Amino acid sequence: MLKHVSFVTADLDATLNFYGQLGGVTEKNLTTAEGYRRGVLRLGPGRLQFFQIPDGSPRPHPHWAEHIAVHVTGLRALLAGLREAGVTVSRELELSPGGRDMAFVLDPDGRQVELLEAGEGHG
Structure with a gap:
């Protein structure tokens, strides 16, 4: 069973707000020991996890398939x-x-x- 899917974000607050509008409930919003901001949302039975990592965060692919x-x-x-x-x-x-x-x-x-x-x- 899938526990969560994890992504990098440039702005954790904006991302948590966006997925909140889609029904997501923020379960965690903290700073890791490495100094990254980490947010976890419950969205139905699954979880989305986002890390705000400074400098050179990878960008998502623009194609709809991803x-x-x-x-x-x-x-x-x-x-x-x-x-x-x-x-x-x-x-x-x-x-x-x-x-x-x-x-x-x-x-x-x-x-x-x-x-x-x-x-x-x-x-």
């Missing part, structure tokens, strides 16, 4: 709110192969995040 996928409720309203908050929509709302509403946005580091309506079908 992404985090998140089930959300009320995707259309959430997408409008994210857009108003200045979040970049990288792939507009469309139906997923399973018939659910789906869109892609960029997190504060430019990482692709797939938003998939949690309910059955589309609305």
